[in-house]
Amino acid sequence: MENLEPLIRHGLFDAKVPRYTSYPPANHFQNGVGHRNQLEWLSAVNEGEDVSVYIHIPFCKRLCWFCACRTQGTQTMRPVEAYVDILLKEIAAVMAHLPEGIAMGRLHLGGGTPTILTPQIMGKLLDAVFDAFTPSADFEFSVEIDPTEASPELLGTLVDYGMNRASIGVQDFDPKVQEAIGRLQSLEQTWDVVRYLRGRGVEAINLDLLYGLPFQTEESFRTTLDHVIAMDPDRLAIYGYAHVPWMSKRQVLIKEETLPDTMARFGLARIAHDVLTGKGFMPIGIDHFAKKTDSLYRADQNGGLRRNFQGYTDDPSATLIGFGASAISRFKGGYEQNAAATSAYQERVLESGLAGHKGYRMTATDDVVAAMIEELMCRFCFPTEQLQEQFPDHSAAIRQTAVSLMSQYPDVFCLTAGGLEMREETYALVRVVASYVDRFTAEGIAHAAAI
Ligand SMILES: C[S@@+](CC[C@H](N)C(=O)[O-])C[C@H]1O[C@@H](n2cnc3c(N)ncnc32)[C@H](O)[C@@H]1O
Ligand code: SF4
Missing domain, CATH: 1.10.10.920 (Arc Repressor Mutant, subunit A)
Incomplete structure (x- = not known):
């Protein structure tokens, strides 16, 4: 084992520090200023500039206990359909404030579970997005995919609209861990999605894993790593599980005594690093790994790696426009976040077209x-x-x-x-x-x- 003394002395195992996916972190955004800033910053986007677009879908059929993402459960499509109608209104309102000729360099659908949409509803949403923004020459379209909630028809629709990067949630394949985090997902379900996407020509595949989950051991995590390596992903995100039950209420279902301690978490992160680099993956930043053929690795090599709300990106755009409940936009002047609760978001869009609520003006x-x-x-x-x-x-x-x-x-x-x-x-x-x-x-x- 390496010398841990400097890491211990500098507080690695006690520190509670932000993940710095933005600076300042989103908990510094102030109430009530988002909308005012949003109007000014949208009009200040340069004509002809490439922007990135993020669309948040805050719905899931199941609510995994570990999940800290902004989402809500639904068993029917009715609220999802109503939400997409509001998204279309928000897109139209934002377009009315943007100058002409804005191209879209990146489109990312995140959640929640974007793949909960039916092919028809997804088609309606994507028609509106592509009517509003023209894709740039190096356009990348990525989607977060829950393999247990992704029909071949829906995946086919995404590919037809140009999805060229898939971000697939795995977390862990060990049945005991899966049961303890309220997320059952078989190897076969995951393989089916990977095979389908490859068969349709989607070459860029990311898999998400978590370390620090209940009952995870070094041995069980090695087995999960072996399974994901066999799937031959281009990129992996290996996040440390954030246990924040005071923010994400469903995490109270996870028994704290089953969680690995900080030293064990460090050991699991180390194993991921050693196993993946041993298989030719290159470490990127604090929690990503990529093949040498992946665009994130190229960005890392040429100084183009950046931090964003998904972790790391090679996206060079200065402007990110977020649509949907809780979505964050980044402008040159600062950040704007839409109202977080789906109902508050919908009310705001119906009132004024835009849903900006919190914000931060950069000094x-x-x-x-x-x-x-x-x-x-x-x-x-x-x-x-x-x-x-x-x-x-x-x-x-x-x-x-x-x-x-x-x-x-x-x-x-x-x-x-x-x-x-x-x-x-x-x-x-x-x-x-x-x-x-x-x-x-x-x-x-x-x-x-x-x-
Ligand atoms: C918004 S989730 C969406 C994924 C998709 N709905 C699914 O279930 O596959 C994206 C990723 O966030 C990560 N995530 C969610 N909750 C987390 C937590 N408490 N700590 C760390 N990462 C978390 C997971 O790795 C997950 O794959
Ligand atoms: S991990 Fe995915 S499916 Fe599970 S609750 Fe979070 S967003 Fe929904």
Whole structure:
């Protein structure tokens, strides 16, 4: 076993730190400002700019106990159909505020379970999306797929509309683990979806796994890894299970005494790393693995890797437009989040067309901290000179942050020509380091500005 002492000393096993899928994290968004910002930022999107589009489908037939996503259970299509009608109204309202000629570089359907839609309802939604946005030359269309809720007809409809990346939820294949997280999903169901998609020419397949689930052992997790490797995915996301029953009420069904402790979680993450890299997958950021032929790996190699709400992306767009309940949009000026509850979302769209509720307007300081944290989360480095060139007005604060990082974490960073780089054996600490930068720089710059 490697030397864990620096990881322990710097708080890896006790720290409660954000995942930094955005900076600032979504819990810093403020109520009541989303709608006002949304109008201004939509009109400020540049003519001819490529944007990314995210559509949230907050419905599932089953509600898995472990799941922390914004979703609700339904056994009938009636609420889903009504929701899609509202989505169409929201798309029309957003288009009325956007300049002409906006192309769509990425389309992602997430949830919840987008594959709960019937082929007819999906067709209606996608017709509206493609009427509104013209796909760009390198268009990527990805969908989150629950293999237990994905008919061949629906998958066929998605492929007909151009879906070229599938993100398939697995979590774990061990029956005891599946039972303890309220998500039964056979190997065969998963294989059926993988085979169908490959047969229809969808080459880019992601699988999602979780470590830190109840009853997971090193042995059981190795078996799950063997099963997913046999499916030959292009990309894997191996997330740490977030047990947050105070936020996600259904998690109270998971017995805490059955969860692996933090040290065991670390061991499971290590196993995933060792097994997957042993099979030729390249580690990307903190929790993704990709084949060398996958676009995420290419982005990682050429400096184009970015952080987004799905984790990591190669999406270069500065603007992400989110549709649906709780969906978050990212603009150059900041973030806007739609009302989270489906009913509140629907009311807002019916009232004014747009559903913006919470938001965050980025300050000049936030832009600097966001760039620092994205560098850490994506490339495990603090490129002092590059950041100073990018933000010349904050040059002194950037240098001060680098000095402070080196003195706080002398055994984590080493000096490079243009800045600092984390040592590979300390990569697991990156969120702890990012939260230090978050506090140090935000407070440091605010203080400097006040003098
Ligand atoms: C929104 S879910 C949708 C997937 C799809 N409905 C399915 O069930 O396959 C996307 C991913 O979020 C991850 N996720 C959900 N709850 C989580 C939690 N509590 N902690 C960490 N990741 C979680 C899971 O890996 C899941 O595959
Ligand atoms: S994991 Fe997927 S199917 Fe299960 S509750 Fe979450 S979104 Fe729904």
